[in-house]
Amino acid sequence: MKVSIRKLALGASLGVLVALSPGLAQAQAKTKLVLANGLAPLVTINQIFEFLLAPRLELYSGGAITTDVKGNNTLCSEHKCVEQARLGQVDIVTASSENMGAFGKTFDINGLPFLFKDDTWAQKQLNSWLGDYLKEEAAKEQQIHVLGVIVSLGFRNLDNKVRPVRVPADLKGIKIRVTKSAVEATLIKEWGAIPIPYDWAQLYEGLQSGIVQGMYIPDGYVAARKFHEVTPYITAVEGMLVTHVVSMPKKRYDSLPPVAQKAVDRVSREMLEENLALDRMQRAKLRQDVLTKAKIYYPTPAELKLWFAAAPKAWVTLKGRYDPKIARRSLEEQGQKDLIAILEKEGAL
Secondary structure, three states: OHHHHHHHHHOOOOHHHHHOOOOHHHHOOOEEEEEEOOOOOOOHHHHHHHHHHHHHHHHHOOOOEEEEEEOOOOOOOHHHHHHHHHOOOOOEEEEEOOHHHHOOOHHHHHHOOOOOOOHHHHHHHHOOHHHHHHHHHHHHHOOEEEEEEEEEEEEOEEEEOOOOOOOHHHHOOOEEEEOOOHHHHHHHHHOOOEEEEOOHHHHHHHHHHOOOOEEEEOHHHHHHOOHHHOOOEEEOOOOOEEEEEEEEEHHHHHHOOHHHHHHHHHHHHHHHHHHHHHHHHHHHHHHHHHOOOOEEEOOOHHHHHHHHOOHHHHHHHOOOOOOHHHHHHHHHHOOOHHHHHHHHHHOOO
């Protein structure tokens, strides 16, 4: 995986360097950008930071940008990285759309259950009109410059260490770790479990001790953090796609010299274009790792309907934190007429 991304980075067009006048890089004041994230090495975004963003920022700026990558929770956890960016201590960071809910409501729409039919539709919309909308809203509400919103290791599944789970009733009483997303907490509660907000960086230890007994995350994250060693029961309920927001403070972006801004913009476009293929490749590998110690149960169509039944209430819980017109446009474009009818009946649209 790393080799693939590294080759992409090193293989970027050398025409950029030719186009730059010999003295341009020397004439520009060096701009150092610190890229930080709290993700495990095997999570695709961590590798994108190291092998795509960092080297291409340096390349496309003709040396005007230097980078320092602080990944794998070496400097900050996911939430703390965003906080440090807001304080001007780091520059480019990433956090899930759900965890960005602690800083505003812009990205809450991405966590609506069953909004996206699949990752293809999600990345298509995030790379076009939906991504443009989120970027504009984030600049106004959170004063951040969004480099991109990207799919990260697929849909969430339910993992637990207590017992096999086939239908929501089997979850009763199990303590499930949740993010800072109100919609996720609502889903878990409606399914009969006990939602427990818990820090991502400490989750493995929390599962070992029993403070939490499971979580709602994609299989790729399970493998990347070796959670399958302590949560052997996985139920493929899916529904919520994990997306990550890669951003930097707007004030910091606006302060960059033109050559640096152009490099950031170009790298942002390339990240959006290349992420999905890279993420799928890594996802497939990590799922095989999960199956070495855990079992994945795939609910029947009838059982999936029971899991789906909680979705409309979760949408209602989040009402006021997303624009119904934007949500409707996304659903209509994907042909999700049945879901639209249900959500209209529940007052979510």
